[in-house]
Amino acid sequence: SNTVPPVPRVGVVVFVLKGKSVLLGRRRSSIGDSTFALPGGHLEFGESFEECGAREVKEETGLELGKAEYLTVTNNLFLEEPKPAHYVTIFLRAVLADPNQVPQNLEPHKCDGWDWYDWDKLPQPLFWPLDKMVVISFC
Numbered sequence: 001s002n003t004v005p006p007v008p009r010v011g012v013v014v015f016v017l018k019g020k021s022v023l024l025g026r027r028r029s030s031i032g033d034s035t036f037a038l039p040g041g042h043l044e045f046g047e048s049f050e051e052c053g054a055r056e057v058k059e060e061t062g063l064e065l066g067k068a069e070y071l072t073v074t075n076n077l078f079l080e081e082p083k084p085a086h087y088v089t090i091f092l093r094a095v096l097a098d099p100n101q102v103p104q105n106l107e108p109h110k111c112d113g114w115d116w117y118d119w120d121k122l123p124q125p126l127f128w129p130l131d132k133m134v135v136i137s138f139c
């Protein structure tokens with residue numbers, strides 16, 4: 001309700017990699033609407049980062065991941081949003097358990113659809129926490 005002060009939350013997101021491409025989908029959300037983002041979501045009580053990443057990717061895309069690896073963490077403030085938010089975002093990377101799997105859009109109210117994008121031809125606009133992370137990594 002309105003009387004509960006906001007708190008930081010933990011997001012876990014995954015660079016699902018296939019050859020030279022990465023899986024992205026256009027968000028449908030009050031935060032980052034219509035920008036391209038990684039699959040991922042909220043860390044649940046008791047989960048490891050890797051368990052959360054695998055669960056969120058499975059829920060959102062149907063894809064089964066191989067072993068996920070930790071990449072980095074960023075601190076993201078969304079204070080200008082209608083509902084201000086603060087996420088500590090854990091970035092993982094993983095490949096598919098079986099490379100022939102095809103992503104499905106299992107949460108169409110949250111995403112326009114998933115596709116593979118070449119690393120040197122990423123779609124625009126990227127969700128800004130992802131953009132910030134990609135820019136830092138390749139500077």
Ligand code: 8DG
Nearest residue numbers: 011013031037038039040041042076087089129130
């Ligand atoms: P859930 O109910 O399934 O747990 O949550 P969700 O609906 O899947 O959450 P989400 O918005 O997809 O992810 C949680 C937060 O993680 C998001 O609001 C902000 C943060 N986040 C980033 N970068 C990215 C990103 O590239 N993709 C996603 N999905 N979330 C990101 O900072």
Ligand code: MG
Nearest residue numbers: 040041056060
């Ligand atoms: Mg989710």
Ligand code: MG
Nearest residue numbers: 039040041060
């Ligand atoms: Mg999500």
